[in-house]
Amino acid sequence: MTVVTCVEDLRLLAKKRVPRMFYEYADSGSWTESTYRANESDFGKLLLRQRVAVNMENRSTRTTMVGQEVAMPVALAPVGLTGMQHADGEILAARAARRFGVPFTLSTMSICSIEDVSTALGGDPFWFQLYVMKDRHFIEGLIDRAKSAACSALVLTLDLQIIGQRHKDLRNGLSAPPRLTLPNILNMATKPRWGLGMLGTPRRHFGNIVGHVKGVADMGSLSEWTSRQFDPALSWRDVEWIKDRWGGKLVLKGIQDVEDARLAVDSGADALIVSNHGGRQLDGAQSSISALPAIVEAVGQRIEVHMDGGIRSGQDVLKAVALGARGTYIGRPYVYGLGAMGEQGVTKCLEMIHKELDVTMALCGHTRIDQVDSRILLDVPQEWLARSRPRLEVLSAEKPALAA
Template sequence: MKYITTIADLREVHKRNVPKAFFDYVDRGSYSEDTLRANQADLQKLKFRQRILVDISKRDLSTTILGEKASLPLICAPVGSTGMQYGDGEIHACRAAQAAGIPYTLSTMSINSIEDVAENVEKPFWFQLYVMKDRGFIKELIQRAIAAKCSALVLTVDLQVIGQRHQDIKNGLSVPPKIYSLKNMIDFASKPSWLIGTLRAKRRNFGNIAGFVKDANDLESVSEWTASQFDTSLNWKDIEWIRSIWPGKLIVKGIHDVEDAREVLKTGAQAMVVSNHGGRQLDGAPSSISVLPGIVQAVGSDIEIMFDSGIRSGQDVMRALALGAKSCMIGRAYVHGLGAYGEAGVTKALDILAKELSVTMGLCGVNTIAEIDGHVLVK
């Protein structure tokens, strides 16, 4: 890995190591992918002010996230089906994040279950919740997260209707994968390390929903249940119900509008994530970085604001912090590392981001995360 220097390098190895259907699931977006591209393009438009002759010998990347110390202003975002990128992927990613001193968020639609991860890591992790029609299932999920001592609940609110991702349909994406199609058989056979690792893994289906579907190993049963369960009637009152069950810190993820940001304040949530689901939901929506300043101006003094969608470098992290975010969620960036080299790849991804952030801070003349604000950007 010594010649791996960027997240883009990890992405290329990930692409070679993992079957196309699962790589594309992480890498691609919805419809024409305009929002996916805008997320990165608009970050790149923000230019830094280079400063000189400032003592930058004591640079410190540590910060606090929801009152807890973190070595970096980063959080591993919830990513569904991570265990299909690398065997027991959620466990490996969580271990790497915790070793690096940052939070890890387990998705509702993970391969490894809440209990699988809790049994194999040393510290509490965050859990991400999709609210589904079966409220008994949701209540039990929250109770399982409490039993596993999850330290925060991330409520995703921008997936009431699933945005169509054309490439997933073209690839015939499924969990577990359909090995009986000729195209998949050829693709899987060309990825022996991935195939062996996946077959040896603890699970190859959605661990958190096992027991709620007649046969969690039957693709059609799982697909039909999942498709029927996303709740289009979800509204602000449902958050009150969730709060009545969940006693800990609540983060609302998927905020992209000032009016919605103001509504989040009324819920008593401790944080919100400015996010457009990485360009995987409403295509044609503006980039997350373009709406961040307005949301920060409206509610930033009243709630902790996290940023998501488009982060591919430590410089992107600094750009988001400069516009008012307190920390950033990364999804594709760490999953590219996971798909490339497993746990060591996630560690490499976090190391790349940390070094890029540190160097950029130095060249902009700042020593701490708290010093980063709009003055580091060209007006």
């Protein structure tokens, strides 16, 4: 029996149990993958201050994200094709998230549909992530479907106007629909647990799209439609239109630049996510954690700032909170758990991250997550603090401390 102690253990199990084309879809970045690697490694540049002889009783990691109470400042990020990591993957992950008390975000490019997840949760709310397509009628329908499903927040992704080149996906034939080449078929044959699960579910296509778009009735017609739908002309006027159409909590995902963060504030959104799409879009961009301080400094008093990218432990969550993030998102960690052990694996992932967060917070001398700030860090790389300042008009409002 494999003893699972950390997210890396789940990753190794998922690699054994999930077909290569789907595993590498999640576990890869664009081009050279330099940003994908930096997202994770840059957390190691932040050292923690250990404190002693502090009363560590009655600890709490509870807080809020866009007004919603959460067991810890972590949400499950939107991940496309989650239902190909494990049969009914989005449903299983949503159930695990609800049970643990953190938000689950369903991707537009999910296998299980909005309605599938809503039914499985008995009508309980979840979050929905929206990609902007050229077909605005389809987008209006998606927003209305999310409303009908009582989704409590809309996460609008802004950084996929053009899809970055992902070499592993090209080599593996990962497309919409996936190409069933002989190597792929042979590899799938070595994953019997995965195969039996997929045979036992009818959900094997993009549930939010197939049957909801005129002329797209199966996976064959989906490929042509998808290839020409992501909208390179997306603008802030579209954000305003979506905000008005949605009418609820709006989170903007894909912010890496201070100027864009200011525009996010001006849009009236409730939160922004500092994110480089997990290193899957612009290779050579800065890591999310290194982009976070300048954005918090510029707009953190006027909008709720979240971040994703590279989080692999509760310690990473704590470091992001210390730099001013009100919330964080995990994508690959829970997908590894799903691929490794199904719903139980997602729960295990959340339990481990919570345990690491709780213990590390205590050893840094704190008992409440909402009282954590940059004083728990020994230092913050000066280049992170200086980034974008030549272009900043420094706000007069009091700013959070970024280095002790």
